[in-house]
Amino acid sequence: MVLITSVLPSISSEFNKSHQAHWLGTAYLLATCTFTPLYGRLCNVMGRRGANQIAVFFAALGTVACGLSGNMETLIAARFLGGLGGGGIFTTATIITSDMYSLRSRGLTQGISSVFNSLGMGLGGPLGGFISDRYGWRWAFLIQLPIFAVSFFLTSVNLRYVTPGKGKSTKDVLKRIDYGGSLTLLGAVLSVLIFLSTHYSEEQPWSSPSVYVPVITAAAFAIGFVRFELCIAPEPVLAPFLLRERIPVLVGISNFLVALCNFTVMYNFPTWFQTVLLTSASEAGAHLIPNGISVSLGSLFAGWAMHRTGKYRRLNLVFGLFPFVAAILLSMMREDSPPAQLWLSIIPLGFGNAVVLQTMLIALLAHLPESSMAVGTGFGQLFRGIGQVGGVAISAALFQSVLNSELHKRIQRPNADQLITKIRHSATLVAKLPPDLQRAARDSYAVSLRAVFLMAAGSTFLAYCARLAIPDKTLDSTRPRGRSVSAAAAAEPRTASPVTNESPLDSDDEHSAEADDDMPALRTADWRPRRLSTYESSESYMDLESDVIGGSARKGRNE
Missing domain, CATH: 1.10.287 (Helix Hairpins)
Structure with a gap:
């Protein structure tokens, strides 16, 4: 995903449509936002491996189509196709992780997996820019095909487990997809x-x-x-009853604003170096490496801290302000800024947002009963997906509006309108302009991108304010099963108990034995632990198609 940011100017300039460059990002994120929630159901219809491999197939097909596209419209459509798979890969991986690990361990596990995700983010930009400069932007897409082949092979060999329990038929499950x-x-x-x-x-x-x-x-x-x-x-993408719950709504608002900030910066940061400092695509992409490293460290740190302390609120209070500081530093960049500012200003953004996203996922799950875990996760991901789309689209609209205004202020000559249109449509044209026009174009791009970074700063600050109302909750406490979200939210946290290998099903927890009047009593006969390769899941009773566990997102629907 990050690879596209460093090759955007090259692609859009070849087709002479830089003003449409943001569609290469929004098309991908649009597909991710609207179709990713469906993979939760596909995981139960086709199994985890089948759903994951379908996602890999669509991602690979879209990537090939991008490399072979002959015009901007085809490329945008190919990016949409790739988004159908790209979001599914992330979702199925998250579901598999949730199968295998307890709530307290999940943060650390997600942090470890984020290292590989961040490695791709860190290397994608400079690698894509290097390939684009050396061999052309098409090869930046086509060279990814072996990676998809390796992924398909590894899941075929290693991803072999089933999730038994009371389930519904494939036909019934497909009918419930929204x-x-x-x-x-x-x-x-x-x-x-x-x-x-x-x-x-x-x-x-x-x-x-x-x-x-x-x-x-x-x-x-x-x-x-x-x-x-x-x-x-029957199974809404946006579970209505969660909109009446304070914690899910606050987490959703935070996810939206954090994603808005993240993608606003990620899609515009390399452009600053190519249009203001006139660097190559590979050098512009290389400035994303510190962000990738900081995201890895932030995810690992958040997972380790939650695993060690069982708490998350203090992490948000301290590190949640880091992205705001980073966005302000980015808005203050100048052509004569020292290298340390140009290379290191983005580090607090990646670290802080990684901590926030990790802790908000755990906070959401901690405040939901087991029966709403899958629904709640999808709820949070939906807001995050909309924020990602908004980060690219809204920042592009702001950027183009300010750029157009600044260019008209600085360029006043008989053919000014035609010249301004060319500059806006081709970012790489800036380096080829005469000195006087180049100066005007570089200053205009600098002012426009500064406005974008300030928008990102405002977004992440509002997200921080929204998270202030999210309370802490001990992650050792067993969440209620089969209870309504309202009752779960009202329950007092229990004293943390020592972490053992005992399954939650074997624990004598009076809270887990309780059930609301509006939910049927849980039947332990339906809870049959299964072996997951060499792991035994502490949440092995989860069955997303059960009438009780992960049933309808609408409370009481399955009664």
């Missing part, structure tokens, strides 16, 4: 993206049908989405 919610959400988000692009990037007036029609369709799709989620879908 197709209507996914499609209406896709339509609503896509319409908003089209509006932002046509009105701000292409400067179409409000009277243009290409501006007001997307606004109308966005409102219609949004109403349809709400209708599906509240009244029709």
Whole structure:
């Protein structure tokens, strides 16, 4: 995903459509945002391995299509196809991790897995830029194919376990997938993206049908989405009852704003070096390496700290401000800034946001009963996905709007409009302009990107404020099973007990024996621990298709 950020100027300039470059990111994230939640159901229909390999297949197919695209429109469609798989790979990996590890250990395990994710983020930018400079941007996509082949082979050999328990038939499960919610959400988000692009990037007036029609369709799709989620879908993508719970809503707001900040910076940071400092794509991408390293360290640190202390709130209070500091430092970058500022300013962003995302996932799970774990995870991921799309689209709209204004201030000559259009459509043209025009273009890009970084700073600060109201909760306490979310949230945390290898099913917990009147009593006969390769899951009774565990997202639906 990060690879595309360092080759954006090369791609868009070849097609002479730099003003549409943000679609290469938003198309991918749009597919990830709207279709990723479906992989939870596919994991139960096809098994973990089958769902994961379907995701790998779509990601590989989209990557090949990107390398072979002949125009910007085809490339955007290929990126959307890749997003169908890319988000699924992340989701299925998270589900597999949840199968194998307890709540307290999950943060540390996710931190370790994030090292590999961060390694890809850190190396993707400079590697993509190097390949683009040396062999052309197409090879930056095509060279990834062996990695997908290795992934497919490793999951075929190693990912072999089943999740027994009371389940439903494949036909019943497929019927419960929220197709209507996914499609209406896709339509609503896509319409908003089209509006932002046509009105701000292409400067179409409000009277243009290409501006007001997307606004109308966005409102219609949004109403349809709400209708599906509240009244029709048996398994809503956005579980309505969670919107009445304080902690899930606060976590969702934080996820949205943090993702908005992350992707605003990631998609615009390399552009600053290519258009303001006039560096090569590979050198611009190399400036993302410190961020990748800091994300790895932040994820590991957060996982280790939660595993050791069983708490997460203090981590948020301290490290949650790091991204705000980083965004301010990025907005203060100048052409004559010292190398230390240019290379190290982004480090607090990656470290802080890694800590926040890790701790917010655990905080969300800690405040939900087991029966709502899968639904709650999808709830948080949905807000995060929308924030990722918004980070690229909103920052692109702001960037193009400010850039257009700044260029008109600095370039005033008979053919100014045509020249400004060329500069906006081709970022690589800046280095080829005459000295006077180049100065105007570089200053305009600098001011525009500063506005974008300040927007990221505001976003992450609002996220920090939202998280202040999220209380701590001991991660050793056994969460209630089969209880409503309201009852679970109201329950007092229990005193932490020593960590043992005893399954939660064997513990004598009076809280876990209780059940709300609106939920059926849990039947231990349906809880049959299974072996997961050399692991035995402490949550082996989880069955996402059970009427009790992970049943309908709508409380009481399966009664």
